[in-house]
Amino acid sequence: MPSTTGDHRTPEGPPTACDPLAGIEAVSQALLAMSRHLEVREVLRRITASARDLLDAEYAALGVPDDHGGFAQFVVDGVTDEQWRAIGPLPRQHGVLAELLHETGPTRLVDVRKAPAFEGWPTAHPEMDAFLGMPVLDTDAAEDEPRVMGVIFLANKRGGGLFTDHDEELLRILAAHAALALSNARLYERSRELTLAGERARIAHDLHDAVSQKLFSLRLTANAAAKLVDRDPARARVELAEVSRLAAEAADELRAVVVELRPAALEEDGLSATLASQVQVLDRAHTADLAFAADGVRALPPAQEAALLRVAQEALHNALRHSGARRVTVTLTGTPARGAVLRVRDDGRGFDPDSVRRAGRHLGLASMRDRAAAVGGTLTLESAPGKGTLVEMEVPGA
Structure with a gap:
């Protein structure tokens, strides 16, 4: 018409x-x-x-x-x-x-x-x-x-x-x-769908590498304990204690994966509140002590807030799964230029970034750098054997 x-x-x-x-x-x-x-x-x-x-x-x-x-x-x-x-x-x-x-x-x-x-x-x-x-x-x-x-x-x-x-x-x-x-x-939305698909693939990989391997070890240890119950009760008790330890670790891994699968309430709650909530949940799920603090953070563009959240999750994932840290701190600080700086610091065993890169083990570092670059931000990493790790991301804001 x-x-x-x-x-x-x-x-x-x-x-x-x-x-x-x-x-x-x-x-x-x-x-x-x-x-x-x-x-x-x-x-x-x-x-x-x-x-x-x-x-x-x-x-x-x-x-x-x-x-x-x-x-x-x-x-x-x-x-x-x-x-x-x-x-x-x-x-x-x-x-x-x-x-x-x-x-x-x-x-x-x-x-x-x-x-x-x-x-x-x-x-x-x-x-x-x-x-x-x-x-x-x-x-x-x-x-x-x-x-x-x-x-x-x-x-x-x-x-x-x-x-x-x-x-x-x-x-x-x-x-x-x-x-x-x-x-x-x-x-x-198409980009977000692809990102979610990538996140699902990563979580599936984490499940296979962490939980599946622990469950396999748990099964072998339980079988060994069953065979030792009659002929060597003392050794059987040792094996059963190992079963308990492996089961607790597997439960921790599953809780962490569930936290990552939960949708972040960025739109409703904002970045600071969402990060605080996730750190609180992880603190309950792991033996390490986790703490979060925010200071002077203004509202950021949605894409920047999403990138900061994902980088924080990846850094926390590394600290809790690989570093053996006893304490992990997450801070979010506003900058004079209306941007923000995210820092995730742990007191774990640390590593040599160059050696990790040469060995082909990236610990999600490439993904974190890509996320930072996609929103105009920068990502730096400081770590050394025995010195813990610091992941820092800065975004310029609106």
Whole structure:
């Protein structure tokens, strides 16, 4: 349903006499609101709310089509949760919605109910008349024609009236930037999925190397104790004590893995609180004493907070699994440039970093350096045999 929809389209009329800069500040605010988020669902919500506010509409929606005649996601603004539940399932791709999903230009109507393709609404659906639809186009797609990533729908100007040429142009600008925001969010989520897959692989490797080997030793020791019970009870007691020790170590390893599998509550609690919680849990799960302190830390960009958390987890993993440390301290300190410095220090046996690197045992150091570099930070490591280890990561902040 292109812009040239017969009698139902808003007359173009003469160019608006408003200030040429009118709406630029509003568009800027809308774009900033979209760019602050990385999760796809939140980006869609911000696009929808921004479009509604920008054009002073009563209702707004953004639909992302799936490959089965429906919508993979459909976000609304201006409709209450109660109304949305009463409306029912997500709409299918039919009627006006279907036509819009096959257009690469805007659709502006005096009354959407009079459009040839209009097929009615569910009973609880609010009444709508003046209508403006704008596709969100992926202009970088490999196809010859731009691909429709979704469509922004607006209905009912507040206070009555129709959507204007100026409204259409503002929404076109917003939709172009919405395409970039949505593409970036999808790339971020894909990257996060790959990171999670890598984390699962690492944890599986840890389970095999640590827990599986301890359970194997536990089984052999228990078998030996069973054979010694009758002929050498004293030796059997020694073996059973070893069984108890191995079982306790295996339990510690499993607890540590469970902690790493728990999702970090960064968004809800912030980096300091999340780190404090994880250190507290690990302190209960291990014989080593763990402590955490934070000072002067401001809110950081989400990617930096996530990287700091993962590096802290990796450093704690090394300290608790490999160093034999009796004490591990984690500190998070703010910097004058609004950044932060993370330090994880242990009093374990330490190691020669060059020897470890030559032997091909990286202890996750390459992964930690990659995480730091990916968010513009730096990572340094200090260690020597018998001197413990210090892992330090600094990020620049916003």
